[in-house]
Amino acid sequence: MPRPHHREQPLPASDRVRIVEQRTLADDWFVLKKTSFDYRRDDGRWQLLHRETYDRGNGAALLLFNRSRGTVVLIRQFRFPAFANGCADGMLVEACAGLLDDDDPHAAIRREAQEETGFAVRAPRKVFEAYMSPGSITEKLHFFVAEYDEADRVSAGGGDVAEGEDIEVLEVPLAQALQMIASGEIQDGKTIMLLQHAAIVGLERLV
Known part of the structure; x- marks a missing residue:
């Protein structure tokens, strides 16, 4: 690898x-x-x-949403650290995200979104930044939102096989995603932050 x-x-x-x-x-x-x-x-x-x-460098995360349908696009993938810390199957439901590498945050999140979800992102809008675990990890995340429709889908997504990614793409109503937080189906911090931001602001005012 x-x-x-x-x-x-x-x-x-x-x-x-x-x-x-x-x-x-x-x-x-x-x-x-x-x-x-x-x-x-x-x-x-x-x-x-x-x-x-x-x-590990800095990263970017994105919540894709469809205003008229009230839906968001999330992914499900295996996370070994979560598995090692008690997540039975190691599978986490997340917003798409990735490291910046040598790209600026806007370019990086477009790259990651298309690779993981199969959607070409038209106009990502940055909403905030956050240090995710400042007690030991230097990483700062740049958080984005972007609207999508079916015409933006350019592939099936699924991630980079060479990096061990085996990603399932999920499209769910925002209300259901919020319930998944309450039920424990979503336990990923960056995803909870983006979904709560969408709930507070409202999909009609995200962009």
Whole structure:
């Protein structure tokens, strides 16, 4: 399986953080590092801290929706970490998403949406950004919404077989997707955020 393109970001300069030591623990699929640093607390005292960070690059996520039909497009795929942490079959229902690699967020989400769902995205609109697990993972996600209709379908989707993807494409009413959150059928954080955003704003006002 080819390793994804990933460019590490240099540590920013800060008057509250002094790097003491940084060691690479793993550099296989992505980069795991252990960093020791002095942190200046609010009272002015310096405290030595140790943190491990997993750097996989930034990503983008998209909720495809059809205003007139009240539907959204989601995907179902196997996630080994979820399987290892108690998800019986490892299958998660998600919004389409992927790493930026060397693309800007708009180009990346168009690429991922077509690869995973089979829909060519016309006009993705960015709605917010979020750090998804800032206690240990550096990744920041760019969240998008975009309207679709059947004419935008250019393939069956399904993902990249070379990357081990075996994706099922789902088209469900927004109301049903929200019920799937309540029932536990949807447990993916980025997907819950996008669906709740759609519910608050309303499909008629998303774009």
